[in-house]
Amino acid sequence: MSTFFWISYAILWLLVVPLVILNLILFRQLGIMIMGTARGVNQSGIPVGERLPAATTTHLDGRQWSTEELKGRPALMLFGSPTCRECAEILPDFQLMTKEHQVKPILMLFSSAELAEDYAHQIEYEDEVVLVSSEFAHQLDVQVTPYAYAIDSQGVIRHKGLVNSREQLESYIKSTKVS
Incomplete structure (x- = not known):
């Protein structure tokens, strides 16, 4: 060759x-x-079966908000951001399903107050909006969005993790009723 x-x-x-x-x-x-x-x-996050730790942050209007306020009623904390596309897609289902199942919805936004207010107004969100500081996120070990904690009426975490579909959201909401 x-x-x-x-x-x-x-x-x-x-x-x-x-x-x-x-x-x-x-x-x-x-x-x-x-x-x-x-x-x-x-x-990551607080293990399922443990109580949500006491932590404070602020409401959209500047008032103090504490995780202690969640005791007595099942709740779903959804951590999001105005720049998170998946969060925007899941929010309409979040609002509807929490009302349908009588679970307290709490939208936790990684954002400034001004941006969060504009975002809540833009998406026509009517329920509780809480701002997430880096210290608060660290206390609850939340690093990404959309992340959720499903909490029962005693303040115990029943489900946690990423939520980016209606089916996942429904399983989180249903888990708050198990006590």
């Missing part, structure tokens, strides 16, 4: 081997990002 063939054959292998290695690294990273994120996020 010709010298040209052998040179091109060697160059081809010198290119293919690094590409295969890079693809394996890329698939591993992609797998960690896609497969590991939801599981990792759902494992």
